[in-house]
Amino acid sequence: MSEVTHPPASAVATGNSEFLLTPGPLTTSLATKQAMLRDWGSRDGQFIELNARIRRELVAMAGGTDAHDCVPVQGSGTFAIEATIGTFVPADGKLLVLVNGAYGARMMKIAQYAGRAAVSIETPENEVPDVNELDRYLASNADVTHVAVVHCETTSGILNPVAELAAVVSKHNRRLIVDSMSAFGALEISVDEIGCDALVASSNKCIEGVPGMGYAIVRKDALEQCAGNAHALSLDLHDQWKAMEANGQWRFTPPTHVLAAFDQAVSEHKAQGGVAGRGARYSENCRVLIDGMRALGFETLLPDALQAPIIITFKMPADPAFDFEVFYDHLAARGYVIYPGKLTVAPSFRIGCIGQIDQQDIKNALVVIEETIAAMGVKQCGSMAA
Ligand SMILES: *Cc1c(COP(=O)(O)O)cnc(C)c1O
Numbered sequence: 174m175s176e177v178t179h180p181p182a183s184a185v186a187t188g189n190s191e192f193l194l195t196p197g198p199l200t201t202s203l204a205t206k207q208a209m210l211r212d213w214g215s216r217d218g219q220f221i222e223l224n225a226r227i228r229r230e231l232v233a234m235a236g237g238t239d240a241h242d243c244v245p246v247q248g249s250g251t252f253a254i255e256a257t258i259g260t261f262v263p264a265d266g267k268l269l270v271l272v273n274g275a276y277g278a279r280m281m282k283i284a285q286y287a288g289r290a291a292v293s294i295e296t297p298e299n300e301v302p303d304v305n306e307l308d309r310y311l312a313s314n315a316d317v318t319h320v321a322v323v324h325c326e327t328t329s330g331i332l333n334p335v336a337e338l339a340a341v342v343s344k345h346n347r348r349l350i351v352d353s354m355s356a357f358g359a360l361e362i363s364v365d366e367i368g369c370d371a372l373v374a375s376s377n378k379c380i381e382g383v384p385g386m387g388y389a390i391v392r393k394d395a396l397e398q399c400a401g402n403a404h405a406l407s408l409d410l411h412d413q414w415k416a417m418e419a420n421g422q423w424r425f426t427p428p429t430h431v432l433a434a435f436d437q438a439v440s441e442h443k444a445q446g447g448v449a450g451r452g453a454r455y456s457e458n459c460r461v462l463i464d465g466m467r468a469l470g471f472e473t474l475l476p477d478a479l480q481a482p483i484i485i486t487f488k489m490p491a492d493p494a495f496d497f498e499v500f501y502d503h504l505a506a507r508g509y510v511i512y513p514g515k516l517t518v519a520p521s522f523r524i525g526c527i528g529q530i531d532q533q534d535i536k537n538a539l540v541v542i543e544e545t546i547a548a549m550g551v552k553q554c555g556s557m558a559a
Pocket of ligand 1: 196249251252325326327352353375
């Protein structure tokens with residue numbers, strides 16, 4: 174059972190014999206990987222155009238207008254969140270973070286590292302932030318200048334009501350920062366409609382690029398006011414923006430191969446129907462996965478109404494024959510890489526449905542899961558002992 178079998182290829186070639194059923198990095202197309210086979214000079218005219226094209230396409234994908242721009246930054250998604258908080262929240266500002274998982278908690282930690290005053294409203298991981306509670310909080314706390322929300326909290330896979338929360342933030346005339354890392358590109362959101370100062374995402378989630386850069390889709394008039402705010406030179410989005418506007422180049426060595434791959438991934442995203450097309454494929458993946466896992470007896474953490482079609486949390490089976498490490502290793506050996514849980518509310522594991530995978534890949538994964546639990550001698554997959 175430990176031999177690597179080669180699962181049938183997806184509709185789009187990936188060049189892999191493995192599927193990453195994780196929240197990123199994830200399975201990318203072969204063409205995206207092949208786009209990295211050229212060494213670009215960072216001052217090359219074609220590379221500068223490629224960079225500008227990516228920025229334009231991301232603004233359009235986010236529902237932005239001429240009032241918006243895209244500012245990229247080197248590093249993983251967290252670097253872009255850290256750059257955004259440090260650049261947008263001034264030293265005398267105060268950030269309110271709506272926390273219902275690890276990524277909200279991480280924004281609190283980032284604010285504290287940067288020496289910014291920060292408070293949180295916490296909600297359990299299987300519940301969304303309460304719009305009325307936010308309304309009351311902002312009404313009685315005039316010192317809060319900025320609010321940060323997570324779009325899809327990848328910790329559980331829950332879909333937070335960003336548009337409703339944004340309406341409350343704008344009603345109270347505060348600034349909004351959205352961590353849309355694991356949702357952007359698959360779930361509709363319009364920076365123009367929700368009126369955020371910044372929406373942050375990265376190359377390696379729903380747009381299916383390779384890891385190495387993040388970016389903020391910003392309101393230019395808001396970023397214009399942020400000169401001198403940042404606590405770190407390399408994470409100063411205002412400086413990054415001004416320099417890029419001046420000569421089209423990154424201030425410091427750009428992740429050239431990552432950008433070349435991202436350019437290909439962005440064009441595939443567009444060709445496959447944009448956000449609606451991507452969202453439809455992931456929703457099908459999610460449906461097939463949840464139905465199949467429930468048929469095997471597994472339980473989801475979340476009710477379907479709160480579930481984003483990104484990553485699904487399953488409760489750990491109570492059957493003593495179920496050992497997650499063994500389960501994980503067997504699936505990985507057969508080409509399906511899943512993800513441990515990160516919850517505090519219940520023991521769990523996660524299976525992602527994003528990346529260059531389709532419902533046939535999920536069906537194949539379900540067959541392997543069924544064979545694996547049978548081989549482990551697991552009799553029932555429910556989370557309560559029978
Ligand atoms: C992936 C992710 C991040 C960034 O994580 P990195 O590991 O730094 O790329 C931030 N927020 C959310 C909601 C995420 O899913």
